[in-house]
Amino acid sequence: MRILRTDESRFRDLPDFPYPPQFANVGTDTPLRLHYVDHGPVQAAPVVMLHGEHGWSYLYRHMMPLVARAGLRALVPDMIGFGKSDKPASQQDYSFEKHLDWLERWLLSLDLENITLVCQNRSSLLALALVMRQPDRFSRIIAANAVIPRSDQDHAPVSGLWQMFASYSPWFPVPQLIQLGTTRPLTKTELAAYDAPFPDDRYKAGARSFAGALRQHHKDLNRQRLWHFLESWQKPFITCFSDSDAGTRGGHRPLQRRIPGALGQPHITLSGGHFLQEDAADSFARVIIDACRPSLAA
Known part of the structure; x- marks a missing residue:
């Protein structure tokens, strides 16, 4: 496996991102560095926030200080292939199971418990699979614009077209893809950071x-296993969706209806696009802080 590593000089002077880099080796035969931000009291209850497609820990730059000031420990990993983490050079080096293994090794290396998990868009599938593997380590889940397929929708033509574009298009403009998912215009320096x-x-x-x-992983059997797990989840499950994201509109309803832990929770719709971290950072952070009040009082 050939591994690429983005030079640290590319990340100098990023706006609102003063966080010192931390790394964990999540490889087995080959060393593989996973970067993460760890901000807040080390002994505090951990809040693990996962970025979605195209993003990296920079996505949560405005939320991490708010979460930390509330007395929580904000932890934001860059998935392998993203951000400051190592990047295997071939698309064949990646799979759902590999991403899941890498995230689990990172989680176990820090021995985290009483975790509040914040997940977003299609990466929610990875996040929830991680909870399935380590359910006792998680206390609550906050799903923001989560894409959790219910039937055959993940095999719809638009999904296949997007996969073909991402895999083969000579033009894959990551900053512009982030911009398409926000309602506010990003600055030139923010686009450069992505x-x-x-x-x-x-x-x-x-x-x-x-x-x-x-898409390749989430076939019928895996989808059934995921929903079977979610339909037995009794701990708090909170949905936080946006009012201006056509791609995930209505996705909160089956989650609220079918997950026992969602009953009676303070579900909310925020003003913004797909990336609420960019459009509604303060409000999104408040959702997390309010949900974690039992941990803060402990």
């Missing part, structure tokens, strides 16, 4: 393969 992990197209194998890895 482009920073990718000096050239060789570094984008993880980003290009992500949709395909999720």
Whole structure:
């Protein structure tokens, strides 16, 4: 496996991102560095926030200080192939199971417990699979614009077209894809920050393969296993969706209806696009902080 590593100089002077890099080795035969931000009191209850397609820990830059100031420990990993994490150079180096293994090794390396999980868009499938593997470590789940297929929708033509575009298009503009998912215009420096992990197209194998890895894994059996697990989840499950994201509109309803832990929770709709971290950082952070009040009082 050939591994690329984005030079740290690409990340100098990023706006609102003063967080020192931390790394965990999540490889087995080959060393593989996973980058993460760890911000807040080390002994505090952990809040693990996962980025979605195209993003990296920079996505949560405005939320991490708010969560930490509330007395929580904000932890935001960059998935392998994204951000400051190592980037295997071939799309064939990535799969759902590999992403899941890498995230689980990171989680276990920190020995985290009483975790509040914040997940977003299609990466929610990875996040929830991680909870399935380590259910006792998680206390609550907050799903933001989560894409959890209910029937055959993940095999719809539009999903296959997106996978084909991501895998084969000579043009894969990550910053512009982030911009398409926000209602506010990003600044030039913010767009540059989303482009920073990718000096050239060789570094984008993880980003290009992500949709395909999720789609190939999430066949009927896996979908049934996931919903069977969710329909037995008794701990708090909170949905936080946006009012201006056509791609996930209505996705909160089956989650609220079918997950026992969603009953009576303070579900909310925020004003913004797909990436609420960019459009509604303060409100999104408040949802997390309010949900974690039992941990803060402990």
